[in-house]
Amino acid sequence: MGNHNLDIAMFPWLAMGHIIPYIHLANQLAARGHRISFLIPKKTVPKLQHHSLHPNLITFHPLTVPDVDGLPLGTETASDIPLSLNNLLAVALDLMAHQLQEILTTIKPQLVFYDFAYWLPDITKSLGIKSVCYHVVSATSLAFALVPARHVPDHRPIYEEAREPPPGFPSSSILLRCHEILSMSILSRPFGNGAIKFYERLTRGMQNCDALAVRSCRELEGKFCDYIGTQYGKSLLFTGLALPEPTNTPALEDRWAKWLEKFEIGSVVFCAFGSQYFIEKDQFQELVLGFELTGLPFFVALKPPIGCKTIEEALPHGFEERVKERGVVHGGWIQQTLILSHPSIGCFVSHCGFGSMMEGLMSDNQIVLVPDLVDQILNTKLLVEELKVAVEVNRELENRWFSKESLSKAIDSVMDKESEVGMMVKANHAKVKEVIEKPGLMDGYIDKFVEDLRQLV
Incomplete structure (x- = not known):
């Protein structure tokens, strides 16, 4: 098809953790001359326009999110509501x-990218448009949670089957470790109009598309990607990690820079859990007490726990006075990437959402994981069980509770310079980082992705 430029429309799930990675990919494609029509809710457009590095090629088309009984008026994204209402957002x-x-009929793109809108291929086929189901979660989580697809007559997920891995599944340790957790997960619950289940929504979207794409690379998840392709009878298209392009970002806020400079290189523990991690007050208090228990300096950046308007009102009695010289607990937005790259930071305690997982891998910090949602649990298993670059905080199986002692123990296991576990994960992390930072590797994935799309249209 030559080197013609492509016209692409994008319609990600209505959550910042999906929309922003789509914008990162749009930037990569627009940098190569391709035109992108980005379809997102109208009040969300001004919040995201600054992420677009190519406004001449990336056009935002505002959408109206319909009113749904039980969904707060004005809701546009998952960040506006608790996790329990995501079904209504669907x-x-x-x-x-x-x-x-209506919009696709007017703008007539060649391709449409989507993830949760499983019904889009029915529209695109009638308009002569190719559909690409593009997932921004790890291939490991897709391989476990959303297959087998073709080999199970009623399309039940692995976790509802026997605990033995199905033929060809690439990791029995991941399967068996996650089985009990996922059997109680969102995957089997209704998620959207007509009471379609979450699992059915995603598998139908993957089955009916013209092409299946993943935000991954063979160097990290090759065997899981191959398994997905086998199950769905499709060749997977890879975008690589599609990370944000370097920009002239402002320096780290002065107050945080000055505070971090007080501590030795690699001594501070940094914790952040993203916008979709909703924590109960008692678990929040146990978390911060765990940081106190380490005896290390720490910087915690979290949303106020459920039922609290501020971080301060949720802190344990006497906590601020005890840790005021070595600990910060902040309830507002922070420059996570800049903090992770600060020389004083030595450990990243994360929920293991895909973006944070990649930021952790691209840093030089030790990684401790406290996952909550399904994809975070599976991302954690990839890093802990497969790549062996991180440790996970032990939790009670029934209620997912973790103690201050289990958090402190996990942090100590990687921050103690004499720890065998700490030395092992540090060495493995360095090897993985060297691979994914190889000059030209990720650009090569995007270039190959573009050629695959040209073949498709």
């Missing part, structure tokens, strides 16, 4: 199908 997404059809 109902709203499904009610947007007519809007999507």
Whole structure:
């Protein structure tokens, strides 16, 4: 098809953790001359326009999120609501199908990227548009949670089957470790219009598309990607990690820079859990007490726990006075990437969302993981069981509770310079980082991805 430029529309799930990675990919494609139409809720557009590095080629098309009984008025993304209401947001997404059809009929792209809108291929086929189901979660989580697809007659996920791995599944340790947790997860619950289950929503989207794409690379998840392709009878298209392009970002806030400079190189523990990690007050208090217990300096950046308006009101009695010289607990936005790259930081305690997982791998810090949602649990298993670059905090199986002692123990296991576990994960982390930072590797993935798309249209 030559080197013609492509016209692409993108419609990600209505959550910042999906929208922003789509924008990162849009930037990579626009840098190569391709035109992107980005379809997102209208009030969300001004919040995200600054992420676009190529406004001449990336056009935002505002959408109206329909009112749904039980969904707070004005809700546009998952960040506006508690996790328990995401099902209603999926109902709203499904009610947007007519809007999507009207816009696509008008702009006539060659390709449409989507993830949760499983019904989009029905629209694109009628318009002569190719559909690409593009997932921004790890291939490991897709391989476990969303397959087998073709070999199980009623499309039940692995976790509802016997605990023995199905033929060809690439990691029995991941399967057996996650089975009990995932059997109680969101995957089997209704998620959207018509009471479709979450698992069915995603597998239908993956089955009906013209092409299946993943935000991954063979160097990290090759065997899981191959397994997905085998199950769905499709060749996977790889975008690489599609990380943000370097920009002239401002320096780290002066107050945090000055505070971090007080401590030795590699001595501070940094903790952040992203926008979709909702923590109960008692678990929050146990968390911060765990940081106190380490005896190390720490910087915790979290949303106020459930039922609290501020971080300060949720802190344990006497905590601020005891840790004021060595600990910060902050309830606002922080420059996570800049903090992770500060010389004083030595450990990153993360929920292991995909973006944070990549930021952790690209840093030189030790990694301690406290996952909550399904994809975070599976990302954690990739880093802990497969790549062996991190440790996980032990939790009670029934209620997912973790103690201050288990958190402190996990941090100590990687921050103690004499720890065998710490030395092992540090060495493995360095090897993985060297591979994914190889000059030209990620650019090569995007270039190959573009050629695959040209073949598709």
